[in-house]
Amino acid sequence: MIHEIARLTIDPTRAEAFEAAVGAARAHFEAAKGFVSFALERVLENPAHYRLVVGWESLEAHTVDFRSSEGFQAWRALAGPFFVAPPEVEHVTRVL
């Protein structure tokens, strides 16, 4: 299992609507093949920065299966309009 971590940057004056959009998009992740867990975190030091943290059974479940799915298109349609910078995505595996 791995975690996708996407750093998302928005206009912080639109935070409430952004969080509602991510909440609406959550079901598209939960319905995806290989989905494990979902969280949205906000950075205390910078209210324009959020982190989407999604657990997947494998790297490919995110980078191949989900990104080629209608669920990904739906996620981007909901949340994408809020982004003021390209999302920065990386993947991590827990070692301790």
Next chain:
Amino acid sequence: MIHEIARLTIDPTRAEAFEAAVGAARAHFEAAKGFVSFALERVLENPAHYRLVVGWESLEAHTVDFRSSEGFQAWRALAGPFFVAPPEVEHVTRVL
């Protein structure tokens, strides 16, 4: 509750020794006032990058209490020699 997220950069040829040092330091976090959880994650896209993710009861439990404690000194003594860049630390709160 909040999470401290520290991006740590090391020489990846020393990964095994670094992970052992973090494992040895774990008890110093677990003994700290306000400690909640501990994880070390490795970034798949760049083996020089790790993320230390520590849950704390409050921001101050990390930034005030822990950073002024002997446990923090012990952590830095164990892991600091592996750092090849200053740690980049931020704090997040879960919103979804």
